[in-house]
Amino acid sequence: MxxxxxxxxxxxxxxxxxxxxxxxxxxxxxxxxxxxxxxxxxxxxxxxxxxxxxxxxxxxxxxxxxxxxxxxxxxxxxxxxxxxxxxxxxxxxxxxxxxxxxxxxVDIDPETYLxxxxxxxxxxxxxxxxxxxxxxxxxxxxxxxxxxxxxxxxxxxxxxxxxxxxxxxxxxxxxxxxxxxxxxxxxxxxxxxxxxxxxxxxxxxxxxxxxxxxxxxxxxxxxxxxxxxxxxxxxxxxxxxxxxxxxHLERWNAERQAHAQTYNEQLRDVVEAVPVVRSWGTHVYCYYVIQVPDRDRFRIALQEEGIGTNIHYPTPLHLQPACAQYGYKPGLLPVTEALASRIVSLPMYPELTQKQLQRVIDAVKKHAGSLTSHSA
Structure with a gap:
């Protein structure tokens, strides 16, 4: 089946x-x-x-x-x-x-992306x-x-x-x-x-x-x-x-946090970066964003496994055609620009089941690992 x-x-x-x-x-x-x-x-x-x-x-x-x-x-x-x-x-x-x-x-913190x-x-x-x-x-x-x-x-x-x-x-x-x-x-x-x-x-x-x-x-x-x-x-x-x-918002946020903890525990040593949470803050995981090498191949591999992903966001705004009038050139926001080619969002919503979570984790382990060794 x-x-x-x-x-x-x-x-x-x-x-x-x-x-x-x-x-x-x-x-x-x-x-x-x-x-x-x-x-x-x-x-x-x-x-x-x-x-x-x-x-x-x-x-x-x-x-x-x-x-x-x-x-x-x-x-x-x-x-x-x-x-x-x-x-x-x-x-x-x-x-x-x-x-x-x-x-x-202004540029962003390389760990929180903020x-x-x-x-x-x-x-x-x-x-x-x-x-x-x-x-x-x-x-x-x-x-x-x-x-x-x-x-x-x-x-x-x-x-x-x-x-x-x-x-x-x-x-x-x-x-x-x-x-x-x-x-x-x-x-x-x-x-x-x-x-x-x-x-x-x-x-x-x-x-x-x-x-x-x-x-x-x-x-x-x-x-x-x-x-x-x-x-x-x-x-x-x-x-x-x-x-x-x-x-229901507080419960839904708690469920997102629980899913993120499961992801973190199993993916921390598999992908390049999992979300960071500062000691002074709480994270409610509207999106669960990781970093991987060869991001586009990774997304295709997960898609073939029936797992949805997205990129939040693939082209930084200062390099968008709509913002050309403001005069920004590539290289002016190096952290933002470097991040944009490596981030990918994994499935995240309160109703995710443990079975679904494990399916995503298994697929990420399978494909992120092969991409890391391929790009090394």
Whole structure:
């Protein structure tokens, strides 16, 4: 009998476990027909903000939108510089570009793959207005030195926590350190809608109010538009899903951590690198990222075994055609560039069974070992 395939992520497994509750909630929303800025959205905003240790949550239409709303609320605009990293999804940079600002890249820590805060000073200019640290793959950035640097230079801090729902730094949840925390609620995230959604967290009532206005056509009262906004609302169907999923997030994160521990124990001496977790942080493993030589051959070999993989991310943003205008050339971010050719993400989701985990581990041992000896 053929072995069962192991996808990179299995969204159906989670849906089936919650299906009766979700379908009942959908029916309730559709009976009432209040489809946006309704009671479920407000309840989810409060619950998620409290979970992150923040006073305010502002639900919106996507993680990209969340970043854009945060930048606009913080007054970041044309010609302002925003320091961030190149090893992230392009949404981080798109939001900066959308408001007319300029991304300025620093390199990453070679072990955590996250912002190297020690490089912030090197790229500071009179036009620097903000920093966007990205809590990538589920591990937090070292926030204390980032916050210290920002305060010393009067900079805004907007956390991109799109892959780190529930991760902590020094016991405090991400999204609660900067002026605003931004989360994607894209369907495959640790906490995901059934499609697209996002949320911003903050302890600043003024920023919260601005973001609420920007997401709803610049208005507090319908048909009275105080500023130019956009349509970036979170709809009630997505909020209903998120409210149902929210109580499960901590358990799901714990299951991801248990899977990662199993991977780590069995793969540490097989691949070039397994994920590192700093003593001051917790990792929630949105993605489980390893390093291997001859990455493309490795992925093909696993695909032939029925195991899904992905690359987060194959081409650093500073070398993407869309970012050519910013003038970065190969060699300027050596750690980021070296990493991009070696990383690969293995299957990671709470519902992975022990049998599936072992299938992945056996395949990695089989193929990573042969590639290492081949490339030696």
């Amino acid at each position: 053929a072995s069962e395939n192991v996808p990179l992520v299995d969204l159906r497994a989670q849906y089936l476990a919650l299906k009766p509750e979700i379908m009942a909630a959908f029916e309730e929303v559709l009976e009432g027909m209040q489809l946006f800025i309704g009671p479920r959205q407000r309840a989810f905003e409060q619950e998620f903000a409290a979970y992150c240790g923040c006073q305010f949550g502002v639900g919106n239409s996507s993680g990209t939108t969340a970043l854009e709303l945060a930048l606009r609320a913080c007054g970041i605009g044309a010609g302002d510089e925003v320091i961030t990293v190149s090893n992230t999804f392009i949404a981080t940079i798109e939001a900066i570009a959308i408001v007319g600002a300029i991304p300025v890249f 912002m190297d805060w020690q490089q912030l000073e090197q790229v500071l200019t009179p036009r620097t207005r903000a920093i966007i640290p990205v809590h990538l793959y589920g591990h937090p950035v070292e926030m204390q030195p980032v916050m210290d640097f920002a305060r010393a230079h009067g900079l805004r801090v907007i956390e991109d926590a799109s892959q780190a729902h529930g991760a902590t730094y020094q016991g405090q949840r991400v999204g609660s350190f900067g002026d605003v925390g931004c989360f994607s609620l894209y369907f495959s995230k640790n906490l995901g809608a059934f499609g697209e959604a996002g949320i911003c967290t903050t302890n600043d009532p003024e920023l919260a109010e601005k973001m609420r206005m920007y997401r709803d056509h610049g208005s507090r009262v319908r048909y009275l538009h105080e500023i130019m906004g956009s349509n970036a609302r979170l709809d009630e169907l997505q909020a209903a899903v998120l409210l149902i999923k929210m109580p």
